[in-house]
Amino acid sequence: MSRSDEYQEFTTPRLAGPIGQYVIPLILLFVFAQAILQVVEFQFLGQLELKLSSEQIAGFLGLFSGILGIAVLAVQWFISSRAIEKLGVFVAASLLPGSIGLGGIIFMGGIVDLYWGAIAMKFIDDLLKGFLGIAGFLSGGGQIVLAKCLIAVSSL
Secondary structure, eight states, rough: OHHHHHHHHHHHOOOHHHTTTTTHHHHOOOOOHHHHHHHHHHHHHHHHHHHHHHHHHHHHHHHHHHHHHHHHOOOOOOIIIIHHHOOHHHHHHTTTHHHHHHHHHHHHTHHHHHHHHHHHHHHHHHHHHHHOOOHHHTTTTTOOOTTHHHHHTTTT
């Protein structure tokens, strides 16, 4: 065994070929997802503070989180894997910034009250993050979106 073979055994493989072209879009996806999270969260909480008292906010957030949790669970059980399989990882992942951008145009354009628009955007944002499995990823948890990429890299 030569010395270069020893070093090659302990080096990390570089992403090249068809998988390597997805590294930058994947990084941009998570950067945009984090930026969207901050903007939507700020608008959502700001609108709640304008319209509701402290006690009403607490009650609303409890009800909102419960309904959202049930919706995310249903989407993860019945839709996520099928949609990611059919659409592909990057098309499915682009649903989040695309829907929030479209929602922003609709809601900020004055078609719908900003209060209801912020609630709808927060719901859609959290639902799609649950759909993609990146809600936990942004806070250090799950990695459902990366599953297909990791399988493809390990088979190389």
